[in-house]
Amino acid sequence: MLKAVNPATGAVVREVTPDTDAEINAKLDKAVSAYKLWKEKSFAERGALLKAVAAYMRENIDTLGPVMTEEMGKPKNESIGEVEKSAWCAVHYADNAESYLSRQVLESDATLSYVQHLPIGPILGILPWNAPFWLAFRFAAPALMAGNSCVMKHDPNVPGCAEAIEKCFVEAGAPEGLFQALYVETPRVEAIIRDKRVRGVSFTGSSRGGAAVAGIAGSEIKPAVLELGGSDPSIVLADADFEKATDILTLSRIINAGQSCIAAKRIIVEDSAYETVKDLMVKKLGALKVGDPTSETTDVGPIARAELRDGLHAQVTKTIKEGANCLMGGEIPDGDGFFYPVTLLADVKPGMCAFTEETFGPVAVLIRAKDEAHALEMANDTDYGLAASVWTDTARGEEMAARIDAGQVSVNGIVKTDPRLPSGGTKSSGLGRELGPHGILEFVNAQQVWIGPVKPA
Template sequence: MGIATVNPATGEVVKTFEALSDAEIDSKVAIAQAAFLQYRQTSFEQRSQWLQAAAAILEAEKDRLGALITLEMGKTLKSAIAEVEKCAVVCRFYAEQGAQFLADEAIASDASHSFIRYQPLGIILAVMPWNFPFWQVFRFAAPALMAGNVGLLKHASNVPQCALAIADVIRQAGFPDGVFQALLMDSSKVAALMADDRIKAATLTGSEPAGASLAIAAGKNIKKVVLELGGSDPFIVLPSADLQAAAATAVTSRMLNCGQTCISAKRFIVANSIADEFEKLLIAEYEQLKVGDPMLPETDLGPLSTSNILEDIDRQVQAIVQQGARILMGGTRLDRPGNYYQPTLITDIADDNSLGREEFFGPVGLLFRVADINQAIALANNTPFGLGSSAWTNDPAEQEQLIDDIEAGCVFINGMVKSDPRLPFGGTKRSGFGRELGVHGIHEFVNIKTIWVK
């Protein structure tokens, strides 16, 4: 169904939208280009004030905006409100740190005076997903706007009201007209946008095929692109770990956003000597989960975002079982309106079961048993993805080995993988390239200009 709000909890079509025509898209690009020529001259102090104002609006409107997120993509209201609050945090972070991150940087050379100046590129196209419809956008927008760029948002087609609400927050914060616009358009139009000389770079968070498509268009037009794609994150547990804490965190991570997050723990990789005990602890944590109406405070898991995602996760579960795996818990849809799926735990996954290396984008955890740390790391790396990873051990030597040898954009020891405005975020292998957040994130979309004066 085109561009529409469809309530995942009921299947009700709430509101539909007309996609922009080619002429309307071109007009918005022209507005963005004109805005950039003025906006790039604004001071860091002024941009900081606008970002602080955006943060204040997000905090004041978090209940309303959170309810909109829940309506469009189904996450629990409490987690949706927390997402809006996190967007305020990233706005404040770059408002406070951006000028320092972008200050001229002296470099010694044979010149009398040489330094680096960071300058904005222009219009950045953001192709964003539905699973964190506010956070994914603001973690791009806050640094990009602080750097003096302007943004065009092509959001997922099932969260159009979130896209418009984000643009409205930025407008209400005082940013000049045209600095950030939402484009309600079909994905088929993205390649043509990338060919437009006024678009200087792009960023995408989403699926591997979507990332490949954008990368092809960017490469054809020799433009910078940052990609954050899928993940099949390992969650390694070794004998010295606090097993109770590890099990609780494993389930929290796996079920975050009803399992619809790239950096959730997807493969529990556990040493044989503690595997039986850890399995019991996992099951106990699973049994406490409450599936239901995402608007209710007691609900832990709401519906999956779309009926297609529900069908995909069910098909994956049935396929991995057909290849010999065993279901410990769950494994079926819930017989009720909406896109609900049981929290599921699967084990006995053979080495040649290719589905054990894939991404399950839903409330499904895979449990593996290994002999030792070397086998754990080998299994963790036996996937085309390399986004996040979590490893649990209190042995310093094992910690160092895990840090060095896991192939991922981040390694969290004795903690849950999360994105944090202070830390660079991104992946390796088929999980994408480039970084968001931290100082590295704000430097992705600037011209790093070398200045040499004799």
């Protein structure tokens, strides 16, 4: 049984019976049938459906957002924002897919030679709980506009979100089987990846899970895109705008109760600025309200599951024992739900738990650097390489970006995902790219066409 537990109360709010093998088989058959029809549609026809889905989402935003709040604890304002961002993603690809996939003429000995980008078939999206709508559309919008069909295996603890996302397509008039939710437990996913009807896999989740998915997909010679964990560094140098930097780093660290792969996790501050930045972070983090995610005044909701909170607390406790100073938070509160206080750990050093591991929760980490070179060295001292930010003079920050081993770098701004720009990681943070013109090319056949006769010499 798939169970959704409200993390603000600990109460079970939804139970869904998993799909049987026969039901999974029927859904995959429908995905193939839908693909055969959908791939023949024009970009205008595909785009019209994606825009209809976006319109439905915007019209029903006040009922779709609360499903996230109920099942994984995202504060109300953030849930509404996520639905809107997902609709934007659908519209962006509806408007831009044709140009992203336009024919690329390449000169050769042929009279005409070019590359055209063709769909490949049903794509499986394996998604986590932390951004249920956004991650679904980040995977599906480009895949669908490229002419593929989609099957979505969402996290078992957000079945209501999975149902609501599928309903958006049904209500918008999508062909049967074009976008379907699979309700299955995680151990049953391997057989679905291996099924010959599935032609590609998009996975968002832990590095450990991504390695398993990549191994299975690779053994079946199927393309896979992996967006995995991050221990994202944010470098603050002495010439930074400290007020702006700490405003943005505070926001980045606590969005979705800190349960974000691209959140600012390791704040590396140049020595002469360290005390100033520390005082500002204490002030700004201390002003945040942790509480009921249905309230518009709440800044930080609960951790999604009890075991995730316990794991986070173990990381905090270990880091303190290793010598870090806890300036606020760090204790599990009494009461219902899986809340964790906004926590600030100072004087964290390489090798400590919160430096080497990804912390998935509202835990900010301050690290002192001697200078720019030392800050860059520590920023890259990680198995991860998802995202980073730099706070300094603009020209200096741009030059530093090329020396940071991460898939995306923001200079004097928040790290975020944007439908217009590619995102993804290096090292243990993933393979491939999502979004932007790069993301839509992950699940297409880049077919070379050579047309004779040979050009005269």
